[in-house]
Amino acid sequence: xxxxxxxxxxxxxxxDFFGPLNWWPGDTPFEIMVGAILTxxxxxxxxxxxxxxxxxxxxxxxxxxxxxxxxELAQLIKPSGYFNVKAQRLKNFVTFFVEEYSGSEKxxxxxxxxxxxxxxxxxxxxxxxxxxxxxxxxxxxPFFVVDAYTKRIFSRHRLISKExxxxxxxxxxxxxxxxxxxxxxxxxxxxxMLGKTRCTSKNPDCSxxxxxxxxxx
DNA sequence: TGCCAGGCCGGGT
DNA sequence: ACCCGGCATGGC
Numbered sequence: 215x216x217x218x219x220x221x222x223x224x225x226x227x228x229x230d231f232f233g234p235l236n237w238w239p240g241d242t243p244f245e246i247m248v249g250a251i252l253t254x255x256x257x258x259x260x261x262x263x264x265x266x267x268x269x270x271x272x273x274x275x276x277x278x279x280x281x282x283x284x285x286e287l288a289q290l291i292k293p294s295g296y297f298n299v300k301a302q303r304l305k306n307f308v309t310f311f312v313e314e315y316s317g318s319e320k321x322x323x324x325x326x327x328x329x330x331x332x333x334x335x336x337x338x339x340x341x342x343x344x345x346x347x348x349x350x351x352x353x354x355x356p357f358f359v360v361d362a363y364t365k366r367i368f369s370r371h372r373l374i375s376k377e378x379x380x381x382x383x384x385x386x387x388x389x390x391x392x393x394x395x396x397x398x399x400x401x402x403x404x405x406x407m408l409g410k411t412r413c414t415s416k417n418p419d420c421s422x423x424x425x426x427x428x429x430x431x
Numbered sequence: 432t433g434c435c436a437g438g439c440c441g442g443g444t
Numbered sequence: 445a446c447c448c449g450g451c452a453t454g455g456c
Contacts, residue, residue, distance in 0.1 A: 257435080
């Protein structure tokens with residue numbers, strides 16, 4: 215079986231098992247971008263608490279987040295962990311967003327994706343995964359998001375090497391999948407769902423795993 | 432009760 | 445170009 219067919223089969227199996235996930239959880243592109251920063255190495259459950267606090271204070275509006283004092287912001291996002299670091303990172307991002315694009319998603323995402331990606335990576339606190347999450351889920355641009363689950367699951371099944379860098383893993387998906395926003399969106403969401411719910415110490419029963427067919431190849 | 436979660440940076444080799 | 449320590453809360 216060819217790698218491309220295996221990947222599509224994995225995707226299809228996950229989709230059949232979990233159903234459509236319709237990511238990213240968030241009402242607006244700006245909320246998605248804030249969430250992408252807050253969820254760095256942190257469970258979504260904790261991030262939601264922080265997001266809800268921000269929402270209550272009307273801080274999911276770029277201008278308001280731009281204005282608020284960083285110390286005050288840090289206190290509000292405490293539940294998401296690394297609150298001092300993340301307050302700084304949110305400030306870095308919102309400053310970029312307001313000063314370069316007047317806080318307009320339309321302006322930001324109207325430019326070409328590759329150029330925008332390079333600019334995002336220059337913002338201190340935005341790395342490859344956060345940048346790609348912003349591009350894909352807030353901007354609907356065809357960038358594949360690689361996370362810890364992706365690396366773990368695909369290296370365990372020997373589709374990529376265990377020590378492959380972010381860029382290499384991403385290239386693996388670009389090489390073997392059509393560059394479609396819908397597919398990239400749903401595929402990554404499905405991978406996260408699989409990683410969260412299957413093949414963990416809490417749920418070691420791999421016989422019911424939707425991609426168990428990989429074990430016999 | 433410790434371990435881990437949808438990373439990233441800065442300093443050191 | 446990699447490698448590592450630091451950052452911090454909440455859930456199990």
